[in-house]
Amino acid sequence: MIRKYLFLPTPITVVGLGLAVAICMPARADEQDTLNVSIGESFAHDDNLFRLPAGVDPATLGLGKSARGDNIRTDTLSLTADKSYSLQHFHLGASYNNFHFSNYGFLNYNTKNVDGRWNWSLTPNITGVIGAERVQSFNNFADYQNYVRSVRTTDNLHANTEFGSIGALRFVAGVAENTSSSSTRVQQDGDTRTRSGQAGLRYVSAADNSVGYLFRENKVEWTKRGLDPINLYDTDARQTDHELNALWHIASQATLDGAIAHINRHHDTFGVRDYSGTNGRLNINWMPETRVRVVFGARRDYASWWTSTASYTVTDTFNIIPTWQFSEKITLRGRIEQSKRNFFGPVVATTQDDRHDKLNTAQIGLDWTPDRSLVIGTAVEKSRRSTNAPGLDFTDTTTSINAKVLF
Numbered sequence: 001m002i003r004k005y006l007f008l009p010t011p012i013t014v015v016g017l018g019l020a021v022a023i024c025m026p027a028r029a030d031e032q033d034t035l036n037v038s039i040g041e042s043f044a045h046d047d048n049l050f051r052l053p054a055g056v057d058p059a060t061l062g063l064g065k066s067a068r069g070d071n072i073r074t075d076t077l078s079l080t081a082d083k084s085y086s087l088q089h090f091h092l093g094a095s096y097n098n099f100h101f102s103n104y105g106f107l108n109y110n111t112k113n114v115d116g117r118w119n120w121s122l123t124p125n126i127t128g129v130i131g132a133e134r135v136q137s138f139n140n141f142a143d144y145q146n147y148v149r150s151v152r153t154t155d156n157l158h159a160n161t162e163f164g165s166i167g168a169l170r171f172v173a174g175v176a177e178n179t180s181s182s183s184t185r186v187q188q189d190g191d192t193r194t195r196s197g198q199a200g201l202r203y204v205s206a207a208d209n210s211v212g213y214l215f216r217e218n219k220v221e222w223t224k225r226g227l228d229p230i231n232l233y234d235t236d237a238r239q240t241d242h243e244l245n246a247l248w249h250i251a252s253q254a255t256l257d258g259a260i261a262h263i264n265r266h267h268d269t270f271g272v273r274d275y276s277g278t279n280g281r282l283n284i285n286w287m288p289e290t291r292v293r294v295v296f297g298a299r300r301d302y303a304s305w306w307t308s309t310a311s312y313t314v315t316d317t318f319n320i321i322p323t324w325q326f327s328e329k330i331t332l333r334g335r336i337e338q339s340k341r342n343f344f345g346p347v348v349a350t351t352q353d354d355r356h357d358k359l360n361t362a363q364i365g366l367d368w369t370p371d372r373s374l375v376i377g378t379a380v381e382k383s384r385r386s387t388n389a390p391g392l393d394f395t396d397t398t399t400s401i402n403a404k405v406l407f
Helices: 011-027
Strands: 035-046 070-085 088-101 109-123 126-138 151-166 169-182 192-204 210-222 236-251 254-267 275-289 292-304 312-324 330-344 356-371 374-387 394-406
Touching: 151 192, 169 210, 254 292
Parallel strands: none
Antiparallel strands: 035 070, 035 394, 070 088, 088 109, 109 126, 126 151, 151 169, 169 192, 192 210, 210 236, 236 254, 254 275, 275 292, 292 312, 312 330, 330 356, 356 374, 374 394
16 A cells, blocks of 8 residues: 555654744854754665565564565654853753654654763863763664564763873873663673773874873673573673774874774683673774765774673674765765674584674765755665574665754
């Protein structure tokens, strides 16, 4: 039926967008304002919502329908506030997002994201940041094949300081607490609380290039499960990181930002889940001309993975992100990314090879700003995963259009 593919915005969204366009055009939204408010609406079509292999009918998985794709409408309201007093700067941001699915309404959900930050300074040589964030996001079906609505909430509290009066040498220190939980239990990476402290040195040259060293110690707790001697699920772990980092202006048109860290994770009870290795990241920002920017990125990440066939994953990611502003009002953007993820540390004997995934993603988008109070965008993203694990290959294409009004 045709109606299956229609997007029907809520009355409050239609009225809100109309009023905002009428009100904000003469108001001329300005990023320099202390308070900025925006409302937005986006429409997307995802042709493989559950990330299923070719030929699999969702109805055979108990989903009640055979539709592999869905239309998703997102209503957004956000505000930001920024204010400086002498050497102090304060920031507050908040957003509410409502997601509505046309075919699979049981997945409807909303998110509430907030962030606050105080960039404090006692003197130009003694500075720091105190901040807090809450980010909510949907647990996608690429990794979690339980086909229920599951929203992950991540809270982060952090404070750090940097001070120095010995030439270009700076001392840095910080503490943080990160909690992560899902509305529906996820076996592979359950709810956690991580407390960490770090300290180190940073050298800053006259050209504003820097190199540094950080020692970080982390205490990890899995908060909603007990010790499981059958599946070898632990409740506590400790991790130490030794990190070298650098920020370097290669030339007037390019900047290098990178870090390499040796990590060592030790679980309190089940040492078979322990792992160690080297994380790293490297980003090169290149601006050959004023309106063209290209970011080249590479990174390696270790992460826990709680199954009988794996204890952790190692993911290598490479991407290229070009942006071309070919007029004052139109910007073309893209992203090409490939990631390879390997699963290691099985805790049961198996004759199967370790799992290996490869995910390729390509995206192209266009943003149009007819007025500085209005932004309209569209994008197409194609992704493909190949793996040696049966039943986990997929291809997916998502097309979207969105509008945001600022006032």
